[in-house]
Amino acid sequence: EAQVTQNPRYLITVTGKKLTVTCSQNMNHEYMSWYRQDPGLGLRQIYYSMNVEVTDKGDVPEGYKVSRKEKRNFPLILESPSPNQTSLYFCASSRTGSGNTIYFGEGSWLTVV
Amino acid sequence: AQSVAQPEDQVNVAEGNPLTVKCTYSVSGNPYLFWYVQYPNRGLQFLLKYITGDNLVKGSYGFEAEFNKSQTSFHLKKPSALVSDSALYFCAVRATSGAGSYQLTFGKGTKLSVIP
Numbered sequence: 001e002a003q004v005t006q007n008p009r010y011l012i013t014v015t016g017k018k019l020t021v022t023c024s025q026n027m028n029h030e031y032m033s034w035y036r037q038d039p040g041l042g043l044r045q046i047y048y049s050m051n052v053e054v055t056d057k058g059d060v061p062e063g064y065k066v067s068r069k070e071k072r073n074f075p076l077i078l079e080s081p082s083p084n085q086t087s088l089y090f091c092a093s094s095r096t097g098s099g100n101t102i103y104f105g106e107g108s109w110l111t112v113v
Numbered sequence: 114a115q116s117v118a119q120p121e122d123q124v125n126v127a128e129g130n131p132l133t134v135k136c137t138y139s140v141s142g143n144p145y146l147f148w149y150v151q152y153p154n155r156g157l158q159f160l161l162k163y164i165t166g167d168n169l170v171k172g173s174y175g176f177e178a179e180f181n182k183s184q185t186s187f188h189l190k191k192p193s194a195l196v197s198d199s200a201l202y203f204c205a206v207r208a209t210s211g212a213g214s215y216q217l218t219f220g221k222g223t224k225l226s227v228i229p
Binding site: 033035040041042043044045048050056058059090092098099101102103104105106107 | 157207208218
């Protein structure tokens with residue numbers, strides 16, 4: 001089954017404790033991206049990657065890091081989480097070409113206390 | 114910069130009545146337009162997209178959307194609403210070329226409630 005898989009789905013952590021949200025897709029997609037969803041703000045892009053070793057900032061990259069060492073994986077790293085990073089996070093992927101449909105994971109609820 | 118406006122935070126419609134969820138966009142050049150739906154505690158599911166060609170696009174679950182270039186709109190419609198259509202709906206735009214083509218820009222979402 002074609003899918004984008006994120007882990008963990010739910011996490012409560014403390015301020016300053018580094019964490020990684022993993023993302024994996026099995027569709028051999030070149031393009032991958034991370035979004036955060038906040039009430040009243042919709043989804044905002046954090047980072048995206050056009051292919052292995054190619055990443056770039058989206059609209060809200062502050063406080064986040066990403067890496068793309070393998071085509072299927074695109075982890076999101078919070079080096080020192082803060083409460084304003086409490087959000088619902090989505091990983092997404094698609095084939096190259098802006099007309100291609102972007103497929104989303106089920107989301108990761110992150111709470112930073 | 115590209116943007117999407119969904120002017121209604123919430124739309125209420127009676128079951129069996131037609132529904133419309135509004136969306137307008139701004140983008141440099143030609144757009145690719147998408148609708149996604151989010152059910153409670155779930156991810157985003159793709160409904161339909163406009164790439165080129167016929168302005169009326171048909172998608173999943175009986176939904177359709179009409180691309181109107183002059184009004185820069187892409188409203189989502191369904192002839193007869195079901196209670197199970199109650200969800201959060203997002204419109205999104207992506208440029209066909211340039212920097213905006215790397216990003217899918219979303220509206221803030223419209224909550225659809227279908228009343229039995």
